[in-house]
Amino acid sequence: MSVTIEQPPRRGRRAGSSNTRDEILAAAKKSFATDGFAATTIRKIAKDAGVDPALVMQFYGTKEVLFAASLAVSADALTRMSEAFEGPVEGLGWRVTRAFLTLWEQKSGDGEALMAMQRAAMSSEVAAAQLRDFVQYRIVEVFSPKLHARSDAALRAGLATSMLVGVIVSRNIVRIPLIAEVEQEAVIELLGASIQTILVG
Amino acid sequence: MSVTIEQPPRRGRRAGSSNTRDEILAAAKKSFATDGFAATTIRKIAKDAGVDPALVMQFYGTKEVLFAASLAVSADALTRMSEAFEGPVEGLGWRVTRAFLTLWEQKSGDGEALMAMQRAAMSSEVAAAQLRDFVQYRIVEVFSPKLHARSDAALRAGLATSMLVGVIVSRNIVRIPLIAEVEQEAVIELLGASIQTILVG
Known part of the structure; x- marks a missing residue:
């Protein structure tokens, strides 16, 4: 790497x-x-x-x-993911969805590194263990404080992140045709509403 | 198998x-x-x-x-997943969430087979290709007709399925502590609302 x-x-x-x-x-x-x-x-x-x-x-x-x-992921990628959790609550779900999809679906650089990391964590216990604390840290320390005034903010941020990764895997690794062939904008529109529900619903 | x-x-x-x-x-x-x-x-x-x-x-x-x-998944498991998409629209998101989590998180039998299948599809292109058409078939032919009168029913059912699998992976494969340590019922409550949004929102 x-x-x-x-x-x-x-x-x-x-x-x-x-x-x-x-x-x-x-x-x-x-x-x-x-x-x-x-x-x-x-x-x-x-x-x-x-x-x-x-x-x-x-x-x-x-x-x-x-x-x-x-992991070969850039510091800029980390910043873009956490910045998406900032700003007005109205567009939050769509903003987070757009940031994740745009970053993970890049054809090179951070997109490839994030995919490689996800694949590795699925098949190797060492890679999963390596990632576990870090993802927990990102969610608890970086994402969830931005969803202020909620006792279950960390769980909500964690579920949102997991759901987004699930969709990215279906589109880009397993490539279920009906999900992979849809334009990113159409996915962001539908998925954003659901991510909005988990984050602030 | x-x-x-x-x-x-x-x-x-x-x-x-x-x-x-x-x-x-x-x-x-x-x-x-x-x-x-x-x-x-x-x-x-x-x-x-x-x-x-x-x-x-x-x-x-x-x-x-x-x-x-x-894949060593039972016919009964297929039935339980598709039955969750039936019935009154009010509780749909929570019903689907409960059925998926309960089935995938079984410690043996279908739970193990579903996990093995998911892991394999992440690291092997042959396994991914094998699964691709089948999951597409399940979503288009089995799940989405139950969300009647929606032109984008298949995409909604596909996104819901992907999101649920994403959460199951976080809980049971990568095992992010904050998500893995929460009771199944608490996850179903929060996640169900989000799945309801994607299915019928």
Whole structure:
């Protein structure tokens, strides 16, 4: 898998720094796969890669971005998914539906990485375990606080996310003709109403 | 995979009939995997197994039941899923949600077979192709006629099915804690409203 996170601007010349970057990513992949997202720390990754934790932060910013990089999903993709949960409540379901479908159905880059991740989690317990804590983190810490004032916000955000992924799998992996052949806009219109119900209904 | 379809009552003694039954199933599996559900005929399966088409019908009844048997899903499971789409429109979303979750989340038998089928379709193009026409057939021919008087009934039934499978995968395969740890009844309540919206909203 290749890294799609953009490099921060170089601060002067540092011998072997691109190699260091790869070593950090390799250590991260190993730790996420072995210990899961929750139990992995920047400190541990730095130790395994033989570098200072500050250098890990300089390259990747957060543990979340580093995890996404290890799946070859861009930081920009993470941002677009969480931004869809912001803004006026009226169009929320449709906005979230549009963001997910547009991102996952890209023919390259993030779309491919997200699909590969989903396939892997279905057939490999290691991949499923790796993803489990991270998806939970995204839903609980990133998506659900945007659905304020609801005690069951996290469950609602989690069900919405699962439902969207289910439809994406039917369209793009199993490719049920009647669902795969419909224009994205027609799917967004119908599906958006249902996602609106689960999020704010 | 073992056959879970119940045997029809024996009509007298027929030498080697259980062997014949297995040969029909083996021929069916091969044809469904190679040609897909739509292109496979009872006539072709009978020819491949070296038996009369009437004998195939006597053992399995319909091509649909024979396909389900080749996936080790019982005819009873097919019936329960389609029956959920019947009856008064008010409780439809919750009824369909309950039937799917109850069936897929069984710890053995049909639950396991449905999960195995879903996993296989995610990682193998042959399995995906095998399932594609059959799921399309179920949605178009079996589920959607029950949502009468809607031009987009098939798309609605297809999206509902995909969404339910997405949630089942999150709960039982990837096992996102916040979704997996919630009681089935709480999931049915929230999810049912959303499925109601997609089916009749």
